[in-house]
Amino acid sequence: MLNFIFPIILITFSNVFYNICAKSIPEKTNAFASLSVTYTIAAIFTFLLVCLNNNLSKGIFSQFKNINWASFIFGFLIIGSEYGYIQAYRSGWTVSTCSLVTNICLAILLIFVGILLYKEHISINQILGILLCIVGLFFISKK
Incomplete structure (x- = not known):
């Protein structure tokens, strides 16, 4: 049951703070500069999670061998979503x-x-x- 409910709780609370952060980015800050910092932190943290979360006996790069096109497109779409939220809040939403x-x-x-x-x-x-x-x-x- 926890495996079913935990992701929903994680998504919900992450999105609450996600929206607080998106609204809290100063209007004078270049949105893409802010997103660059965001993605640098995300890249470092997710890479550490790859190291902690998988069997690395075959090497760290073996963890990336099954990645397909979706991961690359996903990156662009996340930028669109996050930039959209920042701009929506800046426009008065x-x-x-x-x-x-x-x-x-x-x-x-x-x-x-x-x-x-x-x-x-x-x-x-x-x-x-x-x-x-x-x-x-x-x-x-x-x-």
């Missing part, structure tokens, strides 16, 4: 609505991605959820 709106949009789009790419099935509850999300977006975005 609030912490209480920015993440909510983007995650609702994401959830709606991923239902269709699941159907089209992964042959997942959509239920009546999901259809109702989509409709409620769209209504919620209307009310959240209305000023």
